[in-house]
Amino acid sequence: MPGRLRAPTGRYGGKTAQERQAERRRRFLDAALRLFGDTPGYRATTVAALSETAGLSTRQFYEEFRTLEDVLAALHLQVNGWAEAAVLEAAAAAAELPLVDRATAIFRAYAGNVTADPRRIRITFVEIIGVSPRLEEQRLARRARWVDLVCAEVASAVARGEAAPRDYRLAVTAFIGSVNGLLHDWSAGWVEATLDEVVDELVRLLLGILQPAGPRPVGP
Structure with missing residues (x-):
């Protein structure tokens, strides 16, 4: 994938785009700590599994990161x-x-x-x-x-x-x-x-x- 998808802009649900992005990033990192730091580990984790653990979509993953x-x-x-x-x-x-x-x-x-x-x-x-x-x-x-x-x-x-x-x-x-x-x-x-x-x-x-x-x- 050449780059991240563009994240939505503007206010939604009382939060700015920057606040929503920071929350998504935190949720992905919290999920990564659970999966990479325990079972199954970094090498056995997929984008789909990380997104599911974070309670987010794979599209949202690619709005924040390029790769695992x-x-x-x-x-x-x-x-x-x-x-x-x-x-x-x-x-x-x-x-x-x-x-x-x-x-x-x-x-x-x-x-x-x-x-x-x-x-x-x-x-x-x-x-x-x-x-x-x-x-x-x-x-x-x-x-x-x-x-x-x-x-x-x-x-x-x-x-x-x-x-x-x-x-x-x-x-x-x-x-x-x-x-x-x-x-x-x-x-x-x-x-x-x-x-x-x-x-x-x-x-x-x-x-x-x-x-x-x-x-x-x-x-x-």
Whole structure:
């Protein structure tokens, strides 16, 4: 299909065209979270099934999206956006706390958000993998955004004298992989621990990067 169908314009049922479009889009994304994030999964879902679950028509689907891949892309960004909003709120509230308390608040907010609904974890860590080069680029770009966010917090720790000054980007990139892997495995039931224990372990990992045991390196 070369492009989306044109959506109706004007006011109908007390709502503007923009409001109706936003509601349709929300209903399609809610339906995608149910189908992609649970059974049958992204690869086994059809446009007809998604439209039926959303309570909308396939014509309305094509007014909002070109393909199911577009829906998955939008849902992946939405799920990450929810988690980022929770993290930024927690970081702002903990801005004046010591490093260990800031890190705990941030990772508790992230872990709590992404594990609040197991379907979010599946969208973020499972369904998005291997779909297409376009979605792989989006996934890596979104992970780079998380790396930037943690690097900003690390820079704050360095400025406060809580960590030695150096380039932490490589270490943070590896750390983000640990965060994703541990939360995925915990959600899948492969890790026998509470979520608080998982968060505490992630904080210890980060502190081990920023404040390694042994004497501080000597340098200018």
